[in-house]
Amino acid sequence: xxxxxxxxxxxxxxxxxRRRWLPSTDRETAVDxxxxxxxxxxxxxxxxxxxxxxxxxxxxxxxxAFLGEIARxxxxxxEPQLGEIRLQWWHDEIERFGDGDGGLAALTGHPLAxxxxxxxxRRRLSKHLLLEAVDARVFExxxxxxxxxxxxxxxxxxxxxxxxxxxxxxxxxxxxxxxxPVQAVLVAAGEALGLTRALLALPFHLSRGHxxxxxxxPEVQNxxxxxxxGDARRMRHLVHRVxxxxxxxxxxxxxxxxxxTSPTYARGFVHAxxxxxxxxxxxxxxxxxxxxPARQIADIAPLQRVWRLWWSxxxxxx
Numbered sequence: 001x002x003x004x005x006x007x008x009x010x011x012x013x014x015x016x017x018r019r020r021w022l023p024s025t026d027r028e029t030a031v032d033x034x035x036x037x038x039x040x041x042x043x044x045x046x047x048x049x050x051x052x053x054x055x056x057x058x059x060x061x062x063x064x065a066f067l068g069e070i071a072r073x074x075x076x077x078x079e080p081q082l083g084e085i086r087l088q089w090w091h092d093e094i095e096r097f098g099d100g101d102g103g104l105a106a107l108t109g110h111p112l113a114x115x116x117x118x119x120x121x122r123r124r125l126s127k128h129l130l131l132e133a134v135d136a137r138v139f140e141x142x143x144x145x146x147x148x149x150x151x152x153x154x155x156x157x158x159x160x161x162x163x164x165x166x167x168x169x170x171x172x173x174x175x176x177x178x179x180x181p182v183q184a185v186l187v188a189a190g191e192a193l194g195l196t197r198a199l200l201a202l203p204f205h206l207s208r209g210h211x212x213x214x215x216x217x218p219e220v221q222n223x224x225x226x227x228x229x230g231d232a233r234r235m236r237h238l239v240h241r242v243x244x245x246x247x248x249x250x251x252x253x254x255x256x257x258x259x260x261t262s263p264t265y266a267r268g269f270v271h272a273x274x275x276x277x278x279x280x281x282x283x284x285x286x287x288x289x290x291x292x293p294a295r296q297i298a299d300i301a302p303l304q305r306v307w308r309l310w311w312s313x314x315x316x317x318x
Contacts, residue, residue, distance in 0.1 A: 030111055031058060034065045037112060041068025045163070047306060048274035051313045052171070056271075059123060059170050062115045067163050069112060070133060074140035075204055083141040087134050094130045097121070123170045133162040143209035148216045153191070155212070160197065161190025168272035182269070185256045189273040192249035196279050199242050199286055202293050213242060232292070239293050243283050250279050253318060270316050277312035278305060 038046040042064050049060035070090060077083040093113045097120045107114045119125065136158025139146070146152050164186045168174040174182045198205070198212040205212045206225060213220050219238040224231045253276050256269060278300065285291070285298040312318045 030115065031061070034112055034115055035061050038065035038068055041065065041072050044275045044278055044305065044309075047309050048271070051274065051309060052271050056171055059119045060167060062112070062119050063163070063166055063170065065112055066116050066130075067133060070137050071159070074137055074208075075201075077141070080141035084138065087137055090134050091131060093117075094127050094134065097127055097130075119170070125166060125169055129162050129166050129169075132158045133166075136162070140205070140208065140212075145210045145215045145220075146213065148214050152212075152214050156191045156194035157187065159190070160194035161187060164189045164193075164273055168269075171268065171272050173269050173272055182256075185253055185269075186273070188249045188252035189276050192246050192253055192279050193276055195242050195246040195249065196282050196286075199239060199246075199293060200282060200298055202239075203295055203297060206294055211238070213238065217241065232294075235294050239286060243286060246279060246283060250276065250318075270312060270318060273318060274309055274312060277308050277318040279318075281305075281308060 035046065038049070038061055045064035045067060046061060049057060049064050052060050070087065073086045074083050077086070090113075093108060093110075094116075097117045108117075116130075120127065120130070136155055139155060146155060165174075168182070168186055174180065174186065202211065209225060211220055211223070211225070215221060217238075219234070219241045223234050223238060253273060256273075281300045281304060282298060285300055286293060288298070291298060
């Protein structure tokens with residue numbers, strides 16, 4: 001555990017992030033605009049990206065902005081069909097990318113989409129993972145529940161899990177084409193953060209008429225979604241179940257050093273899963289006795305967030 005923290009979409013014109021060919025002013029405009037988008041939609045991944053080695057930093061910021069953008073679409077739209085249109089736009093743009101063959105699709109005029117296409121080409125990323133991340137968000141548009149544990153695993157793999165696998169691919173710390181112990185850790189990391197973020201977003205999901213957890217769980221079966229305000233006890237049971245599930249996945253992530261105990265490997269791999277350093281602080285905030293998870297969104301102090309990420313990066317463990 002780290003020591004206590006010290007107490008002290010308006011886009012500019014499209015500019016792809018290809019450093020050698022851009023005038024400095026255009027390059028800075030593109031980088032700054034995409035970083036600001038990531039700050040507004042996924043501050044945790046943005047801060048983690050800024051702590052990565054310099055040669056990967058810009059590409060990870062682009063990834064953070066993309067993941068944040070598709071995650072916020074279901075929360076912005078008033079009708080599911082509007083969300084599907086926006087997600088389909090991203091789906092179509094990703095299909096146009098070069099799929100890691102070294103070629104770039106024609107520029108779209110959308111800075112983030114163009115920058116993401118550049119990352120796919122440079123880092124030889126699989127379009128499949130990007131499409132998986134987009135398609136997983138369709139569930140959040142509708143009231144249809146997740147049926148069972150398998151459906152939950154697919155949802156988590158497509159949201160936070162895809163994010164971690166893409167991050168690891170950019171950093172070059174895993175071969176996504178082969179099943180390895182590292183792959184299992186990435187799955188657990190996606191489930192730990194995904195379950196935590198699902199709890200943080202519980203008020204949104206309830207507003208859509210569902211929970212992001214399987215209805216095969218007794219805690220979900222016994223929950224009256226039409227009267228969560230008067231069902232505080234059952235809601236607390238569900239929250240405790242999810243917190244326990246998230247911590248069990250986090251334990252798997254924390255055992256990752258058994259794969260390779262070298263400091264170089266630990267620090268390299270921890271960059272891929274760095275947002276997991278915030279899982280425990282978020283869970284502790286959710287456990288606050290005065291907190292109502294059905295109506296409130298838990299958060300942690302900005303300084304605690306930065307300190308925790310920095311400490312995990314320094315020691316090479318989450």
